Amino acid sequence: MKLTLRIWRQKDAKSKGAFVTYTAEADEEMSFLEMLDVVNEGLIQRGEEPIAFDHDCREGICGTCGFVINGRAHGPRERTTVCQLHMRSFQDGDTLTLEPWRADAFPVLKDLVVDRGAFDRIIAAGGFIASAIGGAPDANAIPIRKENADLSMDAAACIGCGACVAACPNAAAMLFVSAKMGHLAMLPQGQPERMDRARAMVAQMDAEGFGTCTNHGECEAACPKAIRMEFIGRMNADYVKASLTGGRRAAGSEGGSG
Template identity: 75%
Template sequence: MSKHINLTLHVWRQKNAKCDGKFVEYKAEQVSPDMSFLEMLDVVNEGLISKGEDPITFDHDCREGICGTCSMVINGRPHGPKERTTTCQLHMRSFKDGDSITIEPWRAEAFPVIRDLMVDRSALDRIIAAGGFVSVPTGSPQDANALPVPKENAEMAMDAAACIGCGACVAACPNASAMLFLSAKISHLGLLPQGQPERYSRVRDMVAQMDAEAFGTCTNHGECEIACPKGIKLENIARMNRDFIKASLTYRPAIVGTGGG
């Protein structure tokens, strides 16, 4: 059995979007290295509730690194020190006895704080709603094997589709840009034959929505790629930029149908 450790936490506390926040110090004692970071916070919260204090609010759900809900900046890094690991999968064996840990919410104008470590990421949904899809209503499409897809493209599309929409890329970016998030979806669909008909309108519409939200733009710092728990690559942004340039050059106003018969 590994030895338990004691930690000092500096946690961002903020009652709601309108109030000012501040760091508050908490002790986390007798922490098992087998605990996940969130389980460590669970234990701290149980202690706070028992003392009649407000527990620390944080978003979490699946706790297996796939839903993209958990979202905290740990010692200055979104999702903490371990690469390709969400907060819920970060284990306390990554910390030493006596460590001080600073915990903050995602910081970005487009992600207003709701409370403590919980932020509003609905801007990302609005970007998908603007164009991050293939327009194919439920019905009877052709047989799934009618259109072969080169394995290499399918694999690259899957690499990009692995994005969990957590927003760590935005939190890591000095410009709070969401371009890694956008480019992952644009690559995923742009690499597949099914995504071709809307390829250029998609990138245009999604970028327009990104600009309408309070995200910054990419200046090639590459922080997003390091912070991404799913290993989404920077090359996706290059692909998106290529598509965006082409889309801008070939843009024609929508043709309005006149209806039939």
């Protein structure tokens, strides 16, 4: 298949970017990133700068890849990262516009690559457990309700790709932050620091310049891991509780209830 690609080219964080048009040939079995690899081989052979884009696992696991294709974060397929997207999702003759995540908190570093360090700083603010818990306990040594275990696993599926921010008209990061808080808030091990975590991560999210959720739902639609907006509600409840009580532990949360 033959494609026309309009790709955002930007030399570095300080330079002004612009769309540049390329033609590409691809097999429908190729992944989207393999198609870009071929385009880049051609650019290198012509002595031109290859297109910069992030990737690592190419298996939908690491969250490193991500850009916007024709206005949609990660492209047209639901629950699919751009590294797992295949050219059979497109038609011969299509024109595809590729641009980086657009958000003040994700400055463009080069071409399709943005700086997602803001996510790392939010995690560093509280997205972890600091308790000394010794060696790994036997499975099932700590009983956890199935409902909570399932919710925790659902939230833990977040790969931190940033599609939620790119899709949100407010560039809000609340789906990401709520997932990273949520998977810990459902488990007993996450309780001792639960309120401190809520305050610290929300404060860091605000300090990074992300917007606020106004219930558009674009984040949930764009998320390749189907993280649900219900986690935002759970995060807000924890944050309000933490702000009102100043306590370190959510009332009635000893068993890891949501």
